[in-house]
Amino acid sequence: MKHSADRSSCLKKAPSLRVGVIGATGMVGQELVRLLERRGSFPVGELVPFSSGSQRRTVSFRGRRLAAGPVDQAALASCSLVFFVSSDEVSRRLAPGLAGRGIWTIDDSSAFRLDPGVPLVIPEVNAHVLKRSSRLIAGPNCTMTPLAVAAVALHRGAGIKEVRLATYQSVSGAGRSALEEFFLQVHEKGRLRVEGRAPVLGGSAHSALPGPIAYNVIPQVGGFDAEGRSVEENKVAGELRKVWEAPSLKVSVTAVRVPVVRGHAMAAWLTLGRPLSPAAARAAISRTPGLKLFPDGDYPTPLAVADTEPVCVGRIRKGATSRELCLWLAYDNLLKGAALNSVQIAEELLRRGWLA
Ligand SMILES: NC(=O)c1ccc[n+]([C@@H]2O[C@H](COP(=O)([O-])OP(=O)(O)OC[C@H]3O[C@@H](n4cnc5c(N)ncnc54)[C@H](OP(=O)(O)O)[C@@H]3O)[C@@H](O)[C@H]2O)c1
Structure with missing residues (x-):
């Protein structure tokens, strides 16, 4: 209670801010602008949106x-x-130039996430790494953030030694051009199916992803390294170790793109340092802010959780041994996976009185 009282008094005293959004017209940027308006927790005096400038674009803010x-x-x-x-x-x-001039800079790209001098922040998990002197702050990858939130209580209580994941990532995670291609492919394939022909697309119809995604599943998110791991798989592993401050954590990921518009899901297998029952895991997880726990027998899906803020967790069950747990997560990749986390970082700066 004290926390929320402090927060509201800080918000009341806060000045109106001039806030820039670079990429305001993209998938994440539009959600970010919408959150700044919808949450009402952030005193935007003036919004200054930017795009690539390749076309005339506008964003809607406060009417x-x-x-x-x-x-x-x-x-x-x-x-x-x-x-x-x-x-x-x-x-x-x-x-870096803006941050060097003292402007708070919250970056959702992967450019600085693993830079040791840049805090990589999920407010529910590691707000303590924020420093008044570090004006450039990174937000993590949209696959890692929800897992880090969902399992942090288990990690703190029972010491997670190993994480294995299979992800089911929606097309909006690859940006607007991938989504536009997906809609075109659905249209084209739907027509081909009606005509009774094989649903084969021409090569030119998929430049944003490694192959056609309509009616398909692609086990590649980003390019592969010399050992066959994709960019996304490496991001998840490196960023999770940084945010949990667990350099020896073992992480294996298979990242998969699925023909879903919005909302990622993942199956997670966790190996703990000591035995933990599913009931105890549920109790620990339910205390973490930002989560919605589904009752046994029920589970979240990307379609059901799209455009909602919490990370949704279900199907918590025992794995092969008493030290292994399995979970299912679904969440909105554009919200907690990206825009919402960034806005929450800004709210934390405001709460501390660091934004002026
Ligand atoms: N999508 C996700 O689920 C997700 C999750 C976590 C993090 N991220 C990260 O968030 C960022 C945006 O992703 P997105 O999916 O929103 O991409 P997107 O839909 O492709 O949008 C990209 C945005 O950047 C703008 N832009 C492109 N080049 C620019 C330039 N030279 N100067 C200024 N603005 C420029 C685009 O403007 P135009 O409208 O003019 O093209 C557009 O507003 C990426 O760094 C991505 O890695 C995305």
Whole structure:
């Protein structure tokens, strides 16, 4: 109770802020703008949205349409806080300079996540790593964040030694161009199916993903390294070790793209340092903020949890031994997997009185 009282008094005293969003017209950026408006917890005085500038684009904020043009350094320099939701390249080019000038910079790309000098933050898990002097803050990968939240209580209580995951990642996780291709493929394949022909697509119809995703499943998210691991699989492992401060944690992942519009899911197998019953695991998990626990026999699906904020957990059960647990997670990749986590980081800065 004390925590929420402190929080609201801080929010009341907070000044109106000029907030930049680089990538405001993308999948994550649009959600971020919507959250800044919807949560009402953040005193945005002026929103300054940016896009690539390749087309005339606008974003809607508090009933007004705001032009989202290309990045303008002068406009950025007068912001107190800038969210980066565009690309690794844009973040690398612009974020360190802004942070160096004292502007709070929250980056959703993977450019700085494993940089030892940049805090990688999930507020429910490791807000303690935020420092007033570290103005550049990274938000983790959309696959890692929900797992780190869902299993942190088990990790603290029973010392997780090994995590094995199979992910089921929606197409919106690969950005707007992948989603546009997916809709085109569904349309084209649907027509082919009706005509009774084999649903084969031309090669030009899938440039955003490694293959056609409509009516398909692709066990590749990003390029492969020399050992055959994908970029996404390596991101999950490295980032989870950093956020949990567990350098020796063993992590094996198979990351899979599935033909779902929005909402990721994953099956997780956890090996604990000591035996823990599913009932005890449920009790521990239920105390973590930001989670919704489903009762036995019920489970979340991406379709059911799309556009909702909590990480949803179900099917908690014993694995092959008393030290192994299996879980099922589903969550909105654009919200807790990206935009919501970034906004929560900003809210934490505000609560501490660091944003001016
Ligand atoms: N999608 C997810 O589930 C997810 C989850 C976690 C993290 N992320 C990260 O979040 C970021 C955005 O992902 P997304 O899925 O939202 O991508 P997206 O849908 O492709 O959107 C990209 C955004 O960046 C803008 N942009 C592109 N080049 C730019 C430039 N040179 N200068 C300024 N803006 C530029 C685009 O503007 P236009 O509208 O003009 O093209 C668009 O607003 C990426 O770093 C991604 O890794 C995504």
